[in-house]
Amino acid sequence: MTVSRVLRNRGDVSEATRERVLEAARKLGYVPNKIAGALASQRVNLVAVIIPSLSNMVFPEVMTGISDTLEDTGLQPVVGVTNYSPEREESVLYEMLSWRPSGVIIAGLEHTEAAQAMLAQAGIPIVEIMDIDGTPVDSAVGISHRRAGRQMAEAIIAAGYRNIAFLGTMMPYDHRARKRLEGFEEALAKAGLALVDREFYSGGSALLKGREMTEAVLTRSPQVDFLYYSNDMIGAGGLLYCLANNIDVPGRIGLAGFNGVELLDGLPRKLATMDACRLEIGRRAAEIIAGKRQNGVIGGEVIELFPTLQPGDTIRKPVL
Amino acid sequence: MTVSRVLRNRGDVSEATRERVLEAARKLGYVPNKIAGALASQRVNLVAVIIPSLSNMVFPEVMTGISDTLEDTGLQPVVGVTNYSPEREESVLYEMLSWRPSGVIIAGLEHTEAAQAMLAQAGIPIVEIMDIDGTPVDSAVGISHRRAGRQMAEAIIAAGYRNIAFLGTMMPYDHRARKRLEGFEEALAKAGLALVDREFYSGGSALLKGREMTEAVLTRSPQVDFLYYSNDMIGAGGLLYCLANNIDVPGRIGLAGFNGVELLDGLPRKLATMDACRLEIGRRAAEIIAGKRQNGVIGGEVIELFPTLQPGDTIRKPVL
DNA sequence: ATACGATATGTTAGCGGTAACAGCAGTAAT
DNA sequence: ATTACTGCTGTTACCGCTAACATATCGTAT
Structure with a gap:
């Protein structure tokens, strides 16, 4: 028990004991078993992130936004890739939910019926990202x-x-x-x-x-x-x-x-x-997950971001 | 217990009961708790994949190779990103190992001393990818x-x-x-x-x-x-x-x-x-993890791949 | 009718941690 | 001296599932 306290920095432990524990842990190469910890505490520091692809430039940047924001919350993103297949999305989601994550960030508003049901039932914050043209299960961050x-x-x-x-x-x-x-x-x-x-x-x-x-x-x-x-x-x-x-x-x-x-x-x-406000989308989505976890708010919010048109050099100047 | 058997397709269950269980599970939206399952069975179907970055084109393609190969093994890749920081790599590794994955695929042969120790101690197959100029902890797949x-x-x-x-x-x-x-x-x-x-x-x-x-x-x-x-x-x-x-x-x-x-x-x-043989590296690494899990072989193997030079149009033809 | 193997279902004891609470020493306030 | 409180460490009962074993059911060969 004291070991548990030391390794989680929770509760009072004398400095001497703390040292002894850390030393022993280091010497033994002890890595605590989060599986057991999570089962006992009913808390999992994982956030499921479900996206269609990694190979275009868009989702990696969303990931960056998510990682950056989650960095100092103790939460860890776990990525699942669907290859734009609804069936695969459903199975990836099922798989991830069975690890009882603290939240789900999932691309798009369109999911199979079963996936919708799982999301609605999960009892954890869900953020659907990228798109807001539709009805989110819980929260949404994206552009129209x-x-x-x-x-x-x-x-x-x-x-x-x-x-x-x-x-x-x-x-x-x-x-x-x-x-x-x-x-x-x-x-x-x-x-x-x-x-x-x-x-x-x-x-x-x-x-x-x-x-x-x-x-x-x-x-x-x-x-x-x-x-x-x-x-x-x-x-x-x-x-x-x-x-x-x-x-x-x-x-x-x-x-x-x-x-x-x-x-x-x-x-x-x-x-x-x-x-497409990719970085911002990742950030805001992560904030919702991290924030909700703290105060237990359950109401879904929809955050619409507004992309700016960059005319570059490939459109004529407007004729007035 | 019977429910457990049905949901894992293990052991004999009569067709009638199986149907009843699946029906009930569907109706209740039941998602089994893998945390408890993993704790009890001492088996986790996760493979930790630790890479420096997602934003260049190279690692997403490695990921594709890994995902494709793992697809029908029941194993699931879980990605961690280090941003080329050894300290971050160490902490990501620690975090992932604490979930007791079935294997680790990690980019590069250079790690902090602590990370090296963790990898060596983990007792699971480790594959260091991309590079073979050095001494792997266990297995390695890459090019020189x-x-x-x-x-x-x-x-x-x-x-x-x-x-x-x-x-x-x-x-x-x-x-x-x-x-x-x-x-x-x-x-x-x-x-x-x-x-x-x-x-x-x-x-x-x-x-x-x-x-x-x-x-x-x-x-x-x-x-x-x-x-x-x-x-x-x-x-x-x-x-x-x-x-x-x-x-x-x-x-x-x-x-x-x-x-x-x-x-x-x-x-x-x-x-x-x-x-750089990225797809192939991902595939071979995943094969090692998947294969080892089956037959319990522990000996590390080093697979060197040989990149081909593509002269394209930007090098003069060699003068003979 | 009995015994037997095969199939189907139930029972029990953990897996490795943590929550909640209990105990105990030492110190300060009454 | 008694009480109250703080700081530290220990005890117990789970968390939700599965391995291993026990039991029940049934058809069939003896």
């Missing part, structure tokens, strides 16, 4: 992708472009990309426009795909004067393609992506984009 | 970065370049980048050459840093005819800089990076690089 799509469309139209094409992922479960496209088309419609062309891809090097898709669209639909990409990586590929082929950007063709990835800073020309 | 550096130097020299500069990270704890540089300089020395210039960076957008550093070096040392980058990202930045400034690549200046990241495929010209 629909609005983001609309905003970009409005900026593009204001700049005088009229023949607009969309290039993006095919993934049926990338709900956020879908919502951006919906918002985008909605704003086009309001201006009496419609997409002139669209092109989808899946898998492979995004940068390369961006080049290929851009070539395909420009060949097929020469009248196109703007390319809206569902993410910055393929947008960057498109930009490199245009530069390599001496296409006047943003005069003849305008370009825009989404995410505000750091990578763009290194490109010869800055791609228009909207930053 | 020293050899990789040497190989690249030899190829560069064979191609006729003589005034070679190095551009890389400043991070004192990126041992693998350091070893590559050591091997590189060693091979230069053997050919009677030495680095003409060197430039280091830390933090920020690697692509942008690549541009800036390249400009700095070329301005400061105009005689330089080859730039060896410690990673592909800054190499790509350098390449874009050269192309933008109409520098003849690979005639006037040759370029090479390291890692073989997918990103390069999308660039207007292919950067010379060496792929």
